[in-house]
Amino acid sequence: MRRLAIMATAAVLLLAACSRTPQASPVPRPLDREGVAPYSLTEEETYLLRAFGMEGDAQLLAFRAPQEAASLDVDVLRLAEDGTWESLGSGGVSLDSSAGGTPLGTFAMRLGENGAVDFYINTTSQAAYHVQEVSELSAPCMSTKDWLREYVPASLGEPIPVSLCVYDSGTQMRSYTLQDWEDPSVFADMDLVMVVTLTFRGDADG
Numbered sequence: 001m002r003r004l005a006i007m008a009t010a011a012v013l014l015l016a017a018c019s020r021t022p023q024a025s026p027v028p029r030p031l032d033r034e035g036v037a038p039y040s041l042t043e044e045e046t047y048l049l050r051a052f053g054m055e056g057d058a059q060l061l062a063f064r065a066p067q068e069a070a071s072l073d074v075d076v077l078r079l080a081e082d083g084t085w086e087s088l089g090s091g092g093v094s095l096d097s098s099a100g101g102t103p104l105g106t107f108a109m110r111l112g113e114n115g116a117v118d119f120y121i122n123t124t125s126q127a128a129y130h131v132q133e134v135s136e137l138s139a140p141c142m143s144t145k146d147w148l149r150e151y152v153p154a155s156l157g158e159p160i161p162v163s164l165c166v167y168d169s170g171t172q173m174r175s176y177t178l179q180d181w182e183d184p185s186v187f188a189d190m191d192l193v194m195v196v197t198l199t200f201r202g203d204a205d206g
Contacts, residue, residue: 089131
């Protein structure tokens with residue numbers, strides 16, 4: 001399944017890359033302002049995700065980093081019993097603005113079973129990461145997901161939530177939105193709550 005996800009994500013990125021002209025930016029449809037936003041897929045790219053059965057579990061984002069950004073960090077967090085967010089895994093890439101302008105790129109993500117996450121960063125450098133599934137969710141359970149749905153401006157050191165997934169072994173579950181991550185108390189009694197964030201950092205942030 002993980003190999004299938006990699007193949008599908010790579011194919012979508014390849015279709016997007018083939019749509020650009022020789023003079024275009026490395027991102028076929030780049031943002032015109034600093035921030036993160038859902039990448040606008042063509043009909044062919046949407047069909048490809050649907051053909052691989054990934055349309056509801058994957059997202060592709062475009063970003064334009066702040067001028068002073070030196071790196072992009074991705075964090076996969078879970079809600080701990082004490083109501084704080086703890087890390088399940090992380091990754092990132094260095095950003096290079098030496099050629100002028102601000103670094104552009106795409107962030108592709110797939111949510112797998114039992115909390116597993118695959119994500120891919122394509123910018124001035126490329127990286128792929130896998131976060132293992134959560135072992136205590138081996139039994140079947142309900143889940144609900146929400147994604148970043150509109151443009152969000154980027155500031156150095158400020159995490160931007162891009163995905164939320166809630167799992168529970170109960171028989172019913174209310175709806176949650178990405179904005180709920182700011183108030184963890186709304187997730188009381190849920191078995192597992194996960195959020196994926198993007199954070200742009202400058203040289204001083206280490």
